Amino acid sequence: MARTKQQQREETMEALTATARRLFAEHGYGKVGLETIAQTAGVSKGALYHHFSSKAELFRHVLGVVQHDVGEQIARAADAAPDSWAGLLAGCRAFLAAATDPETQQIMLLDGPSVVGWQDWRELDAESSARHLAEALTGLMTEGVLAKRPVEPLVRLLSGAMNEAAVWLAHSPDPKADLAATMNTLTPMIEALR
Structure with a gap:
C-alpha cells in the first residue's frame, strides 16, 4: 500500500531524529555535519532542510x-x-x-x-x-x-x-x-x- 505524504514526513522525521541522536551522542555536536546526518538517515539534504532549518x-x-x-x-x-x-x-x-x-x-x-x-x-x-x-x-x-x-x-x-x-x-x-x-x-x- 502506498504511503501518504504525512506518513512519509513522519518517517523522515523519525529517521532524522534517531540518526542525529545517535551521531550527536557518539561524536558530539561539533563533529557531526548535516550532510552526514542526512546520508546516514537515508534522506536527501533537502528533506532534512524541509524539517530543520539548521x-x-x-x-x-x-x-x-x-x-x-x-x-x-x-x-x-x-x-x-x-x-x-x-x-x-x-x-x-x-x-x-x-x-x-x-x-x-x-x-x-x-x-x-x-x-x-x-x-x-x-x-x-x-x-x-x-x-x-x-x-x-x-x-x-x-x-x-x-x-x-x-x-x-x-x-x-x-x-x-x-x-x-x-x-x-x-x-x-x-x-x-x-x-x-x-x-x-x-x-x-x-x-x-x-
Whole structure:
C-alpha cells in the first residue's frame, strides 16, 4: 500500500531524529555535519532542510527528545515507588542515574547548554524533569509530608543541585563511584526537607 505524504514526513522525521541522536551522542555536536546526518538517515539534504532549518535546530529537537525521555524515566521510577516520599527519592535517583548514560551525558549535559544556551536548556528541563519534581513536591505538601512553602523556589534549588551534580557526574573520571557517593549524599539532603 502506498504511503501518504504525512506518513512519509513522519518517517523522515523519525529517521532524522534517531540518526542525529545517535551521531550527536557518539561524536558530539561539533563533529557531526548535516550532510552526514542526512546520508546516514537515508534522506536527501533537502528533506532534512524541509524539517530543520539548521543543525542547531535539529540538535534542539534531539535535546528535547532526550530530556523528555529522561523525564519519562523519572516518572516511571517515581510511579513504581510505594509512596509519594519514596517516589520523590526514586525520581531524583533516576535523574542522577540517567546522567551517567553516555548518550544523555553528551547530548543533554555536555553539548546541550552550550549549543542551545543556558536559558533554553533550562526551559527544556522545566518541561521534563523539573515538571515532575514540582508535581512531586506539591503532592507531598498536600499530603502533609512536607511543610507548605512556595514550590517554585524549592524546585529551582533542588533542580539546580541535581543538574550541577549531573554535570559533575558527566565529567567524572569515575562516574560509578561518584554516582554512589552522590546518591548517598542526596538522601539526607532531601530528608532534611521533611
